[in-house]
């Protein structure tokens with residue numbers, strides 16, 4: 001029976017690349033986001049909904065089990081980034097970023113691990129950001145750090161809690177990646193924020209997630225895929 005992965009934020013950018021990477025591994029994929037469209041690939045099930053809403057997480061888990069019968073991996077990729085000076089954040093910014101980045105991780109991860117525990121097997125990858133351990137002058141990012149830093153820490157906590165039950169939990173920490181999040185006119189300047197001098201591609205992140213998927217002895221790892229950002233400048 002083919003393995004099954006759930007990927008959040010799967011409609012575009014990194015998430016869409018991760019869908020293709022898992023299909024190349026011959027996994028069945030459950031792809032979710034608010035605007036995701038049905039797929040013609042019978043091994044891709046799409047479930048539309050707001051990941052900050054627990055009802056969406058319940059629906060994704062229910063439809064995954066009803067359609068494909070198992071859950072092997074969960075990629076928590078849905079996330080939003082609001083870069084503003086700290087005092088300019090509105091209550092709405094604060095609520096939205098926490099809702100997508102934290103609630104969007106918490107509800108579906110809780111439900112997925114409850115299924116994985118039944119099989120004593122599973123793998124979770126959280127997509128975070130290297131800003132969480134390496135803030136950049138001129139890129140105000142408190143809400144990203146608050147939420148993605150929390151996810152990095154929760155990655156380690158969950159990895160230890162479930163280490164003896166066959167469930168691995170890792171994170172991929174990207175630098176700045178060419179996705180619809182960043183207009184092409186910003187690429188040259190954003191590239192200079194990396195020691196290697198350029199931005200990353202969605203394939204760089206997808207490859208890192210595939211590595212972690214196949215790395216049975218790796219858990220609690222924050223894998224930086226950031227052109228050297230977290231190492232220093």
Ligand SMILES: NC(=O)c1ccc[n+]([C@@H]2O[C@H](COP(=O)([O-])OP(=O)(O)OC[C@H]3O[C@@H](n4cnc5c(N)ncnc54)[C@H](OP(=O)(O)O)[C@@H]3O)[C@@H](O)[C@H]2O)c1
Nearest residue numbers: 009010011012013014033034035050051078079176177179
């Ligand atoms: N690109 C970068 O430079 C970069 C750097 C570091 C970390 N990251 C992280 O990488 C992840 C993916 O980023 P990306 O650049 O690929 O972003 P993106 O192009 O903006 O795509 C974000 C994805 O998340 C989904 N999403 C957003 N809000 C949602 C919600 N409330 N409910 C369900 N789905 C939602 C979007 O789909 P819908 O609109 O259909 O809902 C979309 O599929 C994020 O967690 C981001 O923080 C990105």
